[in-house]
Amino acid sequence: MRPGLLLAVGRPLAVPRPVGPGGSLRAGEGPPPTAIDLETVSVWYGKVQAIHNVGMQIPERRITALIGPSGCGKSTLIRCLNRLNDLIEGIRIEGHIRLHGQDIHDPTLDVIELRKRVGMVFQKSNPFPKSIYENAAYGLRVNGEHRRAVLDQVIEQSLRRAALWEEVKDRLHTNALRLSGGQQQRLCIARAIAVEPEVLLLDEPCSALDPIATAKIEELLYSLKERYTIVIVTHNMQQAARVSDDTGFLLMGELIEFGATDTLFTTPQDARTEAYITGRFG
Amino acid sequence: MTPARPARPGRRPRRFDRIPIWFTGSLLGIALLMIVGLLGLIMARGLGTFWPWPLWEVSVADGTRYLGLVHRTELIPQPAERSESPARRTLYRIGNRDVYGLDFVWVDDAQITHRTRPTEAVVLERLEWGPFYGFVQSVRTPIQAVQDDPARRWETLRRELPPARRRARAIRYIERRVVGNINTAMERHRLALRRLELRHALANPLGQAQQRRHEAAIADLNARYARVAADLRAKRQEDAQSRAVFASIDGHVIDLPMSAIVRVYRPNRLSVPGRVGVYLDRLREFVFDPPREANSEGGVAPAIFGTVMMTLLMSLVVVPLGILAALYLHEYARQGWLVSSVRIAVNNLAGVPSIVFGVFGLGFFCYFLGGTIDHLWFPERLPTPTFGGGGILWASLTLALLTVPVVIVATEEALAAVPNGLREASLACGATKFQTIWRVVLPSAVPGVLTGTILAMARGAGEVAPLMITGVVKLAPDLPIDQVAPFLHLERKFMHLGFHIYDVGFQSPNVEASKAMVYMTTLLLLGVVVCLNLAAMQIRGRLRAKLGGGDV
Numbered sequence A: 001m002r003p004g005l006l007l008a009v010g011r012p013l014a015v016p017r018p019v020g021p022g023g024s025l026r027a028g029e030g031p032p033p034t035a036i037d038l039e040t041v042s043v044w045y046g047k048v049q050a051i052h053n054v055g056m057q058i059p060e061r062r063i064t065a066l067i068g069p070s071g072c073g074k075s076t077l078i079r080c081l082n083r084l085n086d087l088i089e090g091i092r093i094e095g096h097i098r099l100h101g102q103d104i105h106d107p108t109l110d111v112i113e114l115r116k117r118v119g120m121v122f123q124k125s126n127p128f129p130k131s132i133y134e135n136a137a138y139g140l141r142v143n144g145e146h147r148r149a150v151l152d153q154v155i156e157q158s159l160r161r162a163a164l165w166e167e168v169k170d171r172l173h174t175n176a177l178r179l180s181g182g183q184q185q186r187l188c189i190a191r192a193i194a195v196e197p198e199v200l201l202l203d204e205p206c207s208a209l210d211p212i213a214t215a216k217i218e219e220l221l222y223s224l225k226e227r228y229t230i231v232i233v234t235h236n237m238q239q240a241a242r243v244s245d246d247t248g249f250l251l252m253g254e255l256i257e258f259g260a261t262d263t264l265f266t267t268p269q270d271a272r273t274e275a276y277i278t279g280r281f282g
Numbered sequence B: 001m002t003p004a005r006p007a008r009p010g011r012r013p014r015r016f017d018r019i020p021i022w023f024t025g026s027l028l029g030i031a032l033l034m035i036v037g038l039l040g041l042i043m044a045r046g047l048g049t050f051w052p053w054p055l056w057e058v059s060v061a062d063g064t065r066y067l068g069l070v071h072r073t074e075l076i077p078q079p080a081e082r083s084e085s086p087a088r089r090t091l092y093r094i095g096n097r098d099v100y101g102l103d104f105v106w107v108d109d110a111q112i113t114h115r116t117r118p119t120e121a122v123v124l125e126r127l128e129w130g131p132f133y134g135f136v137q138s139v140r141t142p143i144q145a146v147q148d149d150p151a152r153r154w155e156t157l158r159r160e161l162p163p164a165r166r167r168a169r170a171i172r173y174i175e176r177r178v179v180g181n182i183n184t185a186m187e188r189h190r191l192a193l194r195r196l197e198l199r200h201a202l203a204n205p206l207g208q209a210q211q212r213r214h215e216a217a218i219a220d221l222n223a224r225y226a227r228v229a230a231d232l233r234a235k236r237q238e239d240a241q242s243r244a245v246f247a248s249i250d251g252h253v254i255d256l257p258m259s260a261i262v263r264v265y266r267p268n269r270l271s272v273p274g275r276v277g278v279y280l281d282r283l284r285e286f287v288f289d290p291p292r293e294a295n296s297e298g299g300v301a302p303a304i305f306g307t308v309m310m311t312l313l314m315s316l317v318v319v320p321l322g323i324l325a326a327l328y329l330h331e332y333a334r335q336g337w338l339v340s341s342v343r344i345a346v347n348n349l350a351g352v353p354s355i356v357f358g359v360f361g362l363g364f365f366c367y368f369l370g371g372t373i374d375h376l377w378f379p380e381r382l383p384t385p386t387f388g389g390g391g392i393l394w395a396s397l398t399l400a401l402l403t404v405p406v407v408i409v410a411t412e413e414a415l416a417a418v419p420n421g422l423r424e425a426s427l428a429c430g431a432t433k434f435q436t437i438w439r440v441v442l443p444s445a446v447p448g449v450l451t452g453t454i455l456a457m458a459r460g461a462g463e464v465a466p467l468m469i470t471g472v473v474k475l476a477p478d479l480p481i482d483q484v485a486p487f488l489h490l491e492r493k494f495m496h497l498g499f500h501i502y503d504v505g506f507q508s509p510n511v512e513a514s515k516a517m518v519y520m521t522t523l524l525l526l527g528v529v530v531c532l533n534l535a536a537m538q539i540r541g542r543l544r545a546k547l548g549g550g551d552v
Helices: A003-010 A074-080 A111-117 A132-142 A148-161 A181-193 A211-224 A237-243 A261-266 A271-277 B019-050 B150-198 B205-240 B272-288 B301-332 B337-349 B354-377 B392-417 B420-428 B433-462 B497-506 B511-547
Strands: A034-045 A048-059 A063-067 A091-099 A118-121 A199-203 A229-233 A246-251 A254-260 B056-060 B065-075 B088-093 B104-108 B112-116 B122-126 B132-140 B243-247 B253-257 B261-265
Touching (some): A048 A246, A063 A074, A111 A118, A132 A148, A132 A181, A181 A211, A254 A261, B019 B511, B065 B132, B088 B511, B132 B150, B150 B205, B272 B301, B301 B392, B301 B433, B354 B392, B420 B433, B497 B511
Parallel strands (some): A048 A254, A118 A199
Antiparallel strands (some): B088 B104, B122 B132, B132 B243
16 A cells, blocks of 8 residues: 555545635745646647647646637647556657656656556546446555455545535445436546545546536535646636636647736736637637 | 328429338348248248157058058149149158168058048157057066057056166166276276386386286276176066067067167047147157167257357357457557458458368367377377367367457457547556456446357357367267266267258258258257357346446
8 A cells, every 4th residue: 555545544534615716816825836847848649749849837736727729739738747648649749747846758757656646537527337436446446455444435535525425425336327427527536536646637527517517516626726736628718717726828739828817817918818818719 | 001291382292212211121021031931931840840640541542551640742743744633642651660661651642542540559669760650469578468458558558668768777877877987997997007008117016016906907897897797687688578569550560678669659549738748758858868860869968968068168268369369459459550451361260161160170179289189198098089089179169260250350349339538537547558458448348249259159059060070970979078087078079959950951861751850950059049149148238237327
């Protein structure tokens, strides 16, 4: 068992109620430490360049939103952060991505270990066709954890953090595919945070959900940033404005602007950002 | 049918859009009709086989009398210039092959002067020479001899049959089990001696001691065999004293021990429940008993057993093989021209004539692999092959090769149907590629894999040509599983329903008599395939329910 897990078990389960949408930003606390540092990152699919020289510092324990029109490279960029793009044939990534100072493309770094530290939730909710319990336990099981008591405890904790516990605690052993869409997406979040990652990546997690389920997930994100660095891709600007602390605007694979969310949305520096957020294209 | 729709203004009614429906629908109808027709023909010809039809006594104008069953009738082919109304003739099965030589005779219906159903006529099914149609003449036991009154003769015969059957079973038990065990033990010692000889161990004192021990054991077994043989002789003599005498319609007499009677009944006196009883008993014999009389009588139990066992063995080999190959092709291999050509090659493999697989199986499995095994582990039995000839293992492996493309293609399709999101989700949780495949991808693909297995089993169970040269025989004395250690004899030859159909239908000395057996065997083979498929479909249905949101 990893030492981190022991710590995780020892943590208090209660999570403070999130501040409602549009709540205050943590202004005036000084610059937060950087969790992920991107330096001149470029990505090619074969001969097509999808990302051009992106550099940004994603701060720790805050929500960073990536916005931009469809096909601008948001998903490509976020999938670089846990090296999920490695699976795609013919892809080439240049530049440096550092997680807490460590280059994630370092050959001595185990990609499996990296993915345990950087969890991910996808656009389409994708629970495994197994029970709710087994879904939440998956990350621990592939890690070699088989002790029932530990699994029970971690599963309860992650389902509580994902605000799903009260709805499913009586039917943990029913098939996860019977849950509603919003519940499935929260289950995917629970599955991702069960292994105690440092960073949580969300790739348009609400695009297939109705407004109520979306609101629930947004509240949840707000509570989760107490513990995790969160990077969320969204093409919904209202959502970015509601939940995120920092926002990056991508266009045609280039990072046009990156800064605190309220600054970016009220006084954008670049004309293209302004055009996009006022709805003139995209 | 459908009410005519009023033509809409400004648009011509579409007159031709029903044509494709009729066309496709009628083609499907033709296909269904052919299947139903085939099944109906098989059932109509097959299911009547075991019914105790009445025995007819027929007198012909020239004075000859026949006693037999109506087999079929037909119009007599006539020269074209004659314009009389066509005459019919009837094929009677008159049995009594040992007396007449032929057991069928054509009788012109016009020649028949007299046709009755004698109430005392009996059908006698016996161990040898096929059925006998005639009358009970006398019954003789060590205590009494009955020949006066037909009713008493019949009663005595019915009463004496069960003990005779018990005696026969006891004799068979000694012949097969007791003597068989002695023979097996002797063979083991003989092989041990041969092994010593091959190792040149007879020169040293240790080897000589072993040799003496084996020789003593063989002498001991010989003595035991002599005792058993004497016992057997006595039992046979006692059994031969209970006899029954039957007479044919034209006065030929046969005298046989009662233990040689399989079944005897008076079809013309049977009530409907009695007929149903005889029918069910013959059906039971067909399904559960071994064959008699060059497979034209008795049952097909060893063939059913061989078919099912071979199909299961084949599935056991082909499923892991197919899954592993498909996993590599779909999950691990870099998709490129090489993998594409491998895929094409696999698909083409499914089109290779099955006899070619048979020849390959004979050459590679039987002669090369089996021969090597014989040389390494069974040198003392040579030149008699152990694994070096056809056997159920080699036949199953050959069929596994034949059906592996089916499983590979089905598995690959099932793997392709697993959403990529599941793979990514698993990897994003920190699972390795193998964990992802083992815990997420493969469980989701299992229903598709089972579909492939069902197809492979259906194909394998119906295949005959490659089996004929890799281990199927027309009559296998022993099943591949029995109570002699090591219980599972994968090197043994076996019987198979498909080959049985070919053998009985086309290699039998008495084609007319065994034709009905062919239909029944076909029906049974179809039944076996349907059962195997239903079992696999049941499993697949449960797994689907589990994967698709049912309870886990």
